Amino acid sequence: MSAREQMLGAIRRGLRRGELSGEARAAAEARLAHHPVNIVPKRSQIARARQIDLFEEGAKAVHATVARVAGGAVAGAVIDYLAANNLPAAAVMAPDPALDRYGWKDRPMLEIRRGLPVDADRVAITGAFAGVAETGTLIFTSGPDHPTSLNLLPETHIVILREDGIVGAYEEVFVRLRARYGAGAMPRAVNTVTGPSRTADVEQQLELGAHGPRRMHILIVRD
Amino acid sequence: MRSTAHAFKDNVGEALRNANLQRSLSTMKVGFVERRQGAVERMPEFEALRDRARDIKNHALAHLDFYLERFEKKVLALGGHVHWAPTAEDARRIVLDLCRQANARTVAKAKSMIAEEIGLNEHLEAHGIAPIETDLGEYIIQLRQEPPSHIIAPAVHLTKDQVADTFHEHHAKLGFARRLTERNDLVAEAREVLRRKFQEADVGITGANFLVAETGSSMLVTNEGNADLSNTLPKTHIVVASIEKVIPTLEDAAALLRVLARSATGQEWSSYTTFNTGPKRKGDPDGPESYHVVLLDNGRSNVLGTEMQDMLRCIRCGACMNHCPVYGAIGGHAYGWVYPGPIGAVLDPQLLGLEEAGNLPNASTFCGRCESVCPVRIPLPKLMRHWREREFERHLTPPTVRKALGLWAFLAKRPLLYRAATGIANRAMALFGRAEGRYDALPLAGGWTTHRDMPAPQAGGTFHAQWKARGGATR
Numbered sequence: 122m123s124a125r126e127q128m129l130g131a132i133r134r135g136l137r138r139g140e141l142s143g144e145a146r147a148a149a150e151a152r153l154a155h156h157p158v159n160i161v162p163k164r165s166q167i168a169r170a171r172q173i174d175l176f177e178e179g180a181k182a183v184h185a186t187v188a189r190v191a192g193g194a195v196a197g198a199v200i201d202y203l204a205a206n207n208l209p210a211a212a213v214m215a216p217d218p219a220l221d222r223y224g225w226k227d228r229p230m231l232e233i234r235r236g237l238p239v240d241a242d243r244v245a246i247t248g249a250f251a252g253v254a255e256t257g258t259l260i261f262t263s264g265p266d267h268p269t270s271l272n273l274l275p276e277t278h279i280v281i282l283r284e285d286g287i288v289g290a291y292e293e294v295f296v297r298l299r300a301r302y303g304a305g306a307m308p309r310a311v312n313t314v315t316g317p318s319r320t321a322d323v324e325q326q327l328e329l330g331a332h333g334p335r336r337m338h339i340l341i342v343r344d
Numbered sequence: 345m346r347s348t349a350h351a352f353k354d355n356v357g358e359a360l361r362n363a364n365l366q367r368s369l370s371t372m373k374v375g376f377v378e379r380r381q382g383a384v385e386r387m388p389e390f391e392a393l394r395d396r397a398r399d400i401k402n403h404a405l406a407h408l409d410f411y412l413e414r415f416e417k418k419v420l421a422l423g424g425h426v427h428w429a430p431t432a433e434d435a436r437r438i439v440l441d442l443c444r445q446a447n448a449r450t451v452a453k454a455k456s457m458i459a460e461e462i463g464l465n466e467h468l469e470a471h472g473i474a475p476i477e478t479d480l481g482e483y484i485i486q487l488r489q490e491p492p493s494h495i496i497a498p499a500v501h502l503t504k505d506q507v508a509d510t511f512h513e514h515h516a517k518l519g520f521a522r523r524l525t526e527r528n529d530l531v532a533e534a535r536e537v538l539r540r541k542f543q544e545a546d547v548g549i550t551g552a553n554f555l556v557a558e559t560g561s562s563m564l565v566t567n568e569g570n571a572d573l574s575n576t577l578p579k580t581h582i583v584v585a586s587i588e589k590v591i592p593t594l595e596d597a598a599a600l601l602r603v604l605a606r607s608a609t610g611q612e613w614s615s616y617t618t619f620n621t622g623p624k625r626k627g628d629p630d631g632p633e634s635y636h637v638v639l640l641d642n643g644r645s646n647v648l649g650t651e652m653q654d655m656l657r658c659i660r661c662g663a664c665m666n667h668c669p670v671y672g673a674i675g676g677h678a679y680g681w682v683y684p685g686p687i688g689a690v691l692d693p694q695l696l697g698l699e700e701a702g703n704l705p706n707a708s709t710f711c712g713r714c715e716s717v718c719p720v721r722i723p724l725p726k727l728m729r730h731w732r733e734r735e736f737e738r739h740l741t742p743p744t745v746r747k748a749l750g751l752w753a754f755l756a757k758r759p760l761l762y763r764a765a766t767g768i769a770n771r772a773m774a775l776f777g778r779a780e781g782r783y784d785a786l787p788l789a790g791g792w793t794t795h796r797d798m799p800a801p802q803a804g805g806t807f808h809a810q811w812k813a814r815g816g817a818t819r
C-alpha cells in the first residue's frame with residue numbers, strides 16, 4: 122500500500138466512512154465550485170469615496186505613507202519622494218506596460234531600469250493588482266509584468282495604485298482574481314502586503330525592514 | 345526536536361529561577377493581551393467570525409480526504425509535486441531526498457512548527473546540509489542552539505543584550521566586528537547577513553498556515569517577508585504542512601485569516617500573507633523551478649472521530665498561551681517540546697504519548713481563559729481534563745497524588761469523617777496563617793507557595809460548618 126493510500130485510509134477509518142460519496146460529495150463539490158462568501162465585515166461595505174479613505178487610513182496605520190495624485194503628477198511625486206527621503210533619483214521598475222503611461226521619459230533626471238532587482242537597487246516601483254480597504258492591504262500578483270522579488274529586495278517600495286484598483290473586502294479581490302486567471306486558478310504568487318516589513322522578535326518592540334522593504338510609499342492615482 | 349516533556353517539573357523549576365525569562369514574560373503578557381483586545385474591539389463581527397472559523401475547520405476535517413485529494417490534483421496539474429508522509433520519519437526522508445536531488449548545500453527556512461515537530465533541522469545537518477532559519481527570532485535561537493519558547497515569538501525569552509552578545513559572537517567572522525547595542529542596528533545586521541544566505545540557498549523550506557483545495561495554493565503569513573524570500577529566490581520550494589491545514593476555498597481562507605492575525609498579534613492583517621500556487625510559470629522572471637508539498641500525518645488521523653478531534657482545528661495563533669497564567673509564569677521551554685501552553689498540553693500527549701507528556705495537562709488551573717480567546721473555539725480545558733482522566737486510568741499519576749486523591753475520595757464518601765477531618769485541618773491552618781490572611785509557605789506544599797500565596801481560611805469554620813450554621817440542608 123502506498124503512503125498516500127495509507128493516509129487516506131486512516132482518515133476514512135477515523136471518519137467512519139469510505140470515500141466521500143453521494144450527497145455529501147456533491148455538497149463539497151458545490152462548495153468548491155461556488156465558494157460561498159462567509160462574513161464580510163461591514164466596515165468595508167461603504168461608499169466608494171469612503172473606501173479609498175479607509176484604505177489610506179489602514180495603510181498609514183501600519184507605517185506606509187500615502188499620497189493621492191493625478192495621473193500626470195505620478196513621476197513628479199516619485200522624484201519629490203526620493204528627494205525628501207535622501208534617496209538617489211534611480212529606481213528599478215516592474216516591466217508592467219500599465220506603468221508606461223506616467224511620462225517617465227519626460228523626467229531624464231530620474232534613472233529608471235525595468236526588470237529584476239539587483240543588490241545595488243535601493244528603490245523599486247511597481248503597480249498593484251488591487252488595494253483592500255478593509256485593512257489597507259496591497260495585492261501583488263506574479264507574472265512577466267511583475268517579478269515578485271521587486272516587492273521584497275529593495276529597501277524602498279513605491280507602489281502605484283489606481284483608485285479603481287481599490288476594493289472593499291478580500292472577497293472582492295477573489296472575484297477579480299477569478300475573472301483574470303480563471304475559476305480555481307491563481308498566478309504562482311499572490312502576495313498580500315500590509316505596510317513595510319517588520320519584526321517584534323527582539324523584546325517585542327516593533328522594528329521596520331526586517332527582510333522586505335523598510336519604507337513603503339503608496340501613490341493613489343485618481344481615475 | 346527531542347522532547348523533555350517528561351521532565352516538566354524540573355523544567356518549571358528552572359524557568360521560575362531564570363530572571364531574564366521572567367522579565368521577558370512580564371512584558372509579553374501585557375503586549376499580546378492588550379493588542380489582541382484592541383483588534384477585537386475594532387471588529388464588531390469578531391465573535392461571529394470565530395463561530396464561522398470553527399465551522400469551516402469542522403467542515404474541512406469531516407471532509408479531509410476529499411479536500412486533500414482536490415488539493416493534490418490542483419498542485420499536480422500545475423507541475424508541482426505532492427508527497428504523503430504518514431510519519432515524521434517519512435517526512436524527514438522525503439525532504440532530505442528532495443534537497444539531495446537539488447544538490448543543496450544550504451537551505452533557507454521560514455519558521456515552521458511542522459519542521460520543528462519532525463526535527464527537520466537536526467536531520468538535514470546530520471546529512472551535511474545547512475538549514476538557515478530566516479525568521480529573525482528563529483535565527484537568533486538557532487545561533488544559540490535553543491528551542492523556540494513560543495510558537496509565534498520564538499525568542500521571546502531573550503533580552504536585547506543577549507541577542508547583541510549572540511550576534512557579536514557569530515557575526516564577527518562575517519566581517520561585523522562591532523558589538524551592537526541598538527535594536528534597529530541588530531535587525532539591520534541580521535538583514536544583511538541573512539540576505540547573503542538567501543542568495544546562496546539552493547532550497548527554500550516553508551510551512552503553511554492553510555492549504556486551499558480550490559486553487560491548490562499553500563498559504564503563509566509572516567511579518568518580516570522572510571517566507572516570501574524563501575519561496576521566491578531558491579530554485580526549489582518545499583512546503584511542509586500537516587494534513588489538517590487543508591480548507592476548501594479562498595473565501596474560507598479570508599474568514600480564517602480575519603481571526604488569525606487579530607488573535608495572534610492583534611494586527612488587522614499580517615504584513616505578508618502569501619498564496620503560492622505551483623512552480624514558476626512560463627514567462628515568470630522569478631520563482632522556484634520546482635515546487636513540492638509534503639503532507640504530514642504523524643498521528644493526526646488517529647484523532648479524527650475521537651473526542652479529541654477538536655484539537656485539529658487549531659490554527660496555531662498562540663492566543664491560548666498568551667492568555668495562560670501557567671505559560672505566563674514558566675514560558676515555553678518548560679513544556680519541553682515544540683508546542684507549549686494550553687494547546688501543547690493537549691497536542692503533545694497525542695503526538696508524543698502520555699508516558700512522555702502526561703504531566704503537561706496537569707499544568708492548568710482550569711481558569712478557562714484559553715478557551716475564551718481561542719479563535720476556533722477549541723474546548724482546551726475539556727481536552728486537558730480528558731488527558732488527566734486517561735493518565736489516572738493508566739496509573740501514570742505519581743503515587744503521592746494517587747494517595748492524596750484516594751484519601752480525599754475515601755473521606756468524601758464518608759460525610760461525618762470528612763467534616764471532622766476538614767474541621768481539624770481548618771483550625772490548624774488558621775492557627776498558622778490567619779493573622780496575615782495568607783500563607784507564603786505550607787508544609788508539604790512548597791511547590792505551590794514559592795511562586796504564589798495560598799489564601800488562609802477566613803474565620804467561621806469550614807464550608808460545611810458555615811452551611812449548617814446558616815440553616816442549609818445536610819444529609
Ligand code: SF4
Nearest residue numbers: 658659661662664718
Ligand atoms: S488552540 Fe486556539 S488559541 Fe491556541 S494556538 Fe490553537 S487556535 Fe490559537
